[in-house]
Ligand code: HEM
């Protein structure tokens with residue numbers, strides 16, 4: 360990727376930008392899809408199992424999963440660990456807001472990496488890709504699993520919300536201080552929304568709370 | 580009369596680049612309008628520690644004494660800033676003075692900031708006008724561009740923005756905010772813009788603009804109030820455009 364035919368190496372630039380981009384697409388987009396599909400747990404057990412089954416039986420499932428989910432997460436996560444190691448937070452010396460965000464972006468990424476690895480292993484591989492509502496319910500009845508989910512969801516949602524802000528600044532989409540403030544609010548909104556939806560799903564399954572179940576009732 | 584007012588200061592000293600740092604404490608007579616440079620000069624006049632031990636004067640770098648040369652940057656009570664504009668009356672005592680940590684120490688508070696100059700060269704942050712004949716006057720600059728460029732031109736290469744940047748450290752060769760800001764400045768200049776492509780090419784190279792991870796400390800630490808975050812974002816925008824369009828069509 361040499362832009363003007365000189366000998367400057369642009370390899371690192373390319374990987375950096377790819378890392379940044381994969382955070383939004385496909386990983387961020389998949390997270391949105393994942394929270395959406397799992398929200399069916401708030402409608403009914405049958406609906407949830409129907410939607411899960413639908414996703415589990417799409418054609419070309421494994422290659423699609425590999426290309427759109429596993430590979431991007433492995434790359435973003437792996438390169439993310441390298442970037443985490445390369446930065447040296449000084450937030451205790453300079454406790455400014457954006458500096459906290461910088462530090463948290465790195466640590467939530469690491470938490471997300473561990474959580475996703477464990478989550479995929481238990482819910483995707485141990486169930487041979489045929490996980491049902493009952494599997495999720497059983498997992499969440501264990502307090503340890505329950506709290507791991509809470510931590511994983513909060514960390515990942517923060518990471519995506521703040522990551523969107525980072526992305527908008529780092530691709531020169533929001534350049535002025537004003538635009539970056541707007542982008543920060545947008546990122547915060549995304550982070551809070553994902554946290555709220557994610558927690559609602561976990562609490563819904565754990566406490567058998569079905570706020571949208573009335574959708575399935577016959578018309579009066 | 581009341582007791583004579585004194586100033587307590589602890590200084591991290593280091594006699595040579597390869598020697599171990601150590602701390603010394605001094606107690607000085609307070610003077611009105613004292614700043615950290617005056618304080619260091621008072622020590623030079625009478626280099627005796629608080630315990631009464633005769634020592635060497637503390638080495639430091641300073642020139643303009645009015646925050647325009649950049650030389651006197653150091654860590655004062657843990658924060659990177661200019662010593663000449665740090666008023667003793669506004670500092671918590673004992674005042675802690677340390678050299679910047681992102682540059683090699685020459686001696687005591689004196690560091691070698693030449694890496695910034697090397698990086699300005701590496702990122703082509705200048706306008707090449709030398710040649711074998713007189714090039715004449717450059718194009719005129721619109722007032723609107725002048726107004727945008729002027730604040731960027733106020734950089735004094737003090738290095739505070741590098742000192743506070745978590746991405747500038749021994750594991751990374753990130754050039755830091757000041758250098759990227761200069762890339763933007765020279766790209767804005769109509770004569771400088773003739774080399775915009777080369778400059779962006781350099782800034783996408785190792786240690787370039789992509790190493791910024793948006794901690795935004797630079798803009799808070801800059802004594803000249805330069806909109807560094809905006810500069811980095813603007814250079815990022817130009818760079819990605821050149822990368823994508825250069826790659827697709829170039
Ligand atoms: C659900 C999974 C994930 C999502 C949705 C996600 C999303 C994002 C987004 C949108 C960004 C902003 C891009 C940018 O800074 O330019 C980002 C940055 C980052 N991510 Fe992730 N990420 C995820 C997982 C991970 C994992 C597993 C790690 C591993 C440690 C990680 C580490 C990082 C780091 C270090 C950055 C900052 C890069 C920099 O500022 O230079 N992320 N992520």
Ligand code: SF4
Nearest residue numbers: 734735737738740801
């Ligand atoms: S940009 Fe500001 S902090 Fe950085 S070197 Fe220039 S004047 Fe100093």
Ligand code: FES
Nearest residue numbers: 642644648649663
């Ligand atoms: S002596 Fe010049 S900036 Fe302080």
